[in-house]
Amino acid sequence: MSARTSGRRRPYRNDKRAEAAAATRATILDTALRLFVRDGYAQVTIGDIAREAGTAVPTVYARTGGKSAILTVLMNRGVDDPVVERTLEEVRSATDARTAINAMAHGVRLDNERHLDIVQVMITAAAVEHTVEEELHQVAAAYRQALGVLAERLAELDALRPGLSQERATDMLWFLFGLPSWRLFVAEHGWSWDETEHWLAQQAAAALVAEPESS
CATH class of the missing domain: 1.10.10.60 (Homeodomain-like)
Incomplete structure (x- = not known):
């Protein structure tokens, strides 16, 4: 040869x-x-x-x-899921507040639904390993930053309630759409993913969106 x-x-x-x-x-x-x-x-x-x-x-x-490196890779599956960028594009292009909120609710629902097992492992692992705790903080920060895109879009549409800042709106969105909410309703209380998505979207609209002016 x-x-x-x-x-x-x-x-x-x-x-x-x-x-x-x-x-x-x-x-x-x-x-x-x-x-x-x-x-x-x-x-x-x-x-x-x-x-x-x-x-x-x-x-x-x-x-x-090793173990912590494995968990980091698993955690990044959720952060790097293509649904994240697709959801943000839909939110940025939404022409009204309800469409933007519904797009975000559906996108974060899909991401959490696909990776709920990883989220549960992250939270339990963070309690026993400091490096995992730091990784979890980074994941949460990235998640919160993504939710801030919705707050920004609502502000651009002049749809936020009077006196509600983008930062405060992002805090409220983290409370409603963040990691703990999906685990609470779906994993702990047995709600379906559809029920949870629709209810959280309704709460977000009621809490953040300005009421239409009466004629």
């Missing part, structure tokens, strides 16, 4: 290795999330993850970096 022929085949082998490594990493991450939810973050070891994922402990470290 010539050197040139070997050279042509090497990228194919490299691609196969990369695909195998990516598949192994995905399996490790999915297994870790399942174990974190089932047993609790603090109780799960790298050995547990390796055994359940059908791989070796050194491979888990090599592919992910």
Whole structure:
């Protein structure tokens, strides 16, 4: 076999290795999330993850970096979900307050619905590991900043209640649409996602939107 022929085949082998490594990493991450939810973050070891994922402990470290690194990747799944940017685009382009509020309510509902397990693990893990607590603060800050886009759009539409600042409106939106609300209604009290979305959107409109002037 010539050197040139070997050279042509090497990228194919490299691609196969990369695909195998990516598949192994995905399996490790999915297994870790399942174990974190089932047993609790603090109780799960790298050995547990390796055994359940059908791989070796050194491979888990090599592919992910360890428990806290795994959790960081899992947390970023929610932050980086394409629904986030799509929702913000819909809010920015809304031509009336109710449309903007409904777009935000639906978008954050989808993000929380897809990643509720990760959120629950984040919150429990933050109580036992300082680095996770810091990551959770960053996630919450990014989430709150996104909700601020709705407050900004309502101000642009001149739809905020008189005397209500964008900052105060963002505080209220965090109370209504933030991480705790979805967990409270859906995970703890058994509301459906549809019920929760519609009720929270109604509350946001009632709290933030100026009443139409009577003629």
